Amino acid sequence: ILDGWKAKGGVDLRESKIPVRNVLAVLPGAGDLQEEYVVVGAHYDHVGMGGAGSLAPGMIAVHNGADDNGSGTVSLLEVSKRLSDALPKIESRRTVVFIAFTAEELGLLGSAHYVRNPKFSLEKTVAMVNMDMVGRLASNTLTVYGTGTAKEFDELIETTNQRYHFNLDKSPEGMGPSDHASFFEKKIPVFHFFTGLHKDYHRPSDDFDKINVTGMVRITDMVTDVVTHLVTQQERPSFIPIRGSANPRQQRAEKP
Numbered sequence: 001i002l003d004g005w006k007a008k009g010g011v012d013l014r015e016s017k018i019p020v021r022n023v024l025a026v027l028p029g030a031g032d033l034q035e036e037y038v039v040v041g042a043h044y045d046h047v048g049m050g051g052a053g054s055l056a057p058g059m060i061a062v063h064n065g066a067d068d069n070g071s072g073t074v075s076l077l078e079v080s081k082r083l084s085d086a087l088p089k090i091e092s093r094r095t096v097v098f099i100a101f102t103a104e105e106l107g108l109l110g111s112a113h114y115v116r117n118p119k120f121s122l123e124k125t126v127a128m129v130n131m132d133m134v135g136r137l138a139s140n141t142l143t144v145y146g147t148g149t150a151k152e153f154d155e156l157i158e159t160t161n162q163r164y165h166f167n168l169d170k171s172p173e174g175m176g177p178s179d180h181a182s183f184f185e186k187k188i189p190v191f192h193f194f195t196g197l198h199k200d201y202h203r204p205s206d207d208f209d210k211i212n213v214t215g216m217v218r219i220t221d222m223v224t225d226v227v228t229h230l231v232t233q234q235e236r237p238s239f240i241p242i243r244g245s246a247n248p249r250q251q252r253a254e255k256p
Contacts, residue, residue: 020176111182
C-alpha cells in the first residue's frame with residue numbers, strides 16, 4: 001500500500017514442451033573388444049534467434065553458432081568418416097558410438113538424458129571424447145580438458161601431440177560446461193577439445209568467416225588418432241575421480 005493505492009497481479013505459467021533428439025550412429029567393434037564402447041560427441045544445438053543464452057541482449061537475429069558448435073559437429077562427422085574407413089581393417093577394436101547431443105546450451109540436457117538412459121552399457125563405456133568450439137585455433141593453442149581423468153591420459157595427449165605440435169593448454173578436470181561432464185559424473189574418463197572463448201561467443205557474429213579451417217583439420221587429425229588409440233588399446237583407461245571443475249572463462253580468449 002502506498003499513499004492509499006493498492007495493486008495486485010497474477011502470474012500464469014504454462015509449460016511448453018518441444019521434442020528434441022540426440023542423434024546416434026554406431027561403428028561396430030570386432031574381436032575381443034567389441035563389447036566395450038568409446039563415445040565421441042559434440043552438441044548440435046545453439047541459441048537460435050537470441051534471447052536466453054545470448055550475449056547480445058535485446059538483439060533478435062540468427063545466432064548461427066559457427067564455432068559453438070558448428071565446428072564440433074562438423075569435426076564429429078569428419079572423425080566418424082575417417083574411423084569408418086580405417087577401423088574395419090583392425091581385427092580387435094571397441095565399438096564407437098558417435099552422438100550429436102541436443103540441448104547442451106540449456107544445461108547439458110541431451111548428454112544427461114543419454115547417461116540416464118544409455119543405449120550401450122556405461123559400465124563397458126571406457127572413454128568419452130567431446131568436441132565443443134574447436135573452430136577458432138589461435139596462437140596454435142589447443143585446450144584439452146580431462147587429462148587427469150585417467151591414469152594414461154596425460155601421456156596419451158603428449159605422445160599424440162608429438163605429431164601435431166600444438167601449444168597444449170591442459171586441464172586435468174573432468175567437470176566443466178560441456179557434454180563430457182555428464183559422462184565424467186558416471187565415472188567414465190573424458191577428453192574435451194576446445195580452442196577458447198572469443199568476442200563472438202553466443203552472439204550473431206559467430207559466423208563461418210571467422211573459422212580457422214586449417215586449425216580444425218589439424219584438431220580433427222589429432223582427435224582421430226586419440227580415438228583410434230582408445231578403440232584399439234587392449235587395456236581400458238584407469239579412471240581417476242579428480243576433483244574440480246574447469247572454467248573456460250579462465251582460458252585465454254582470442255584477441256579481437
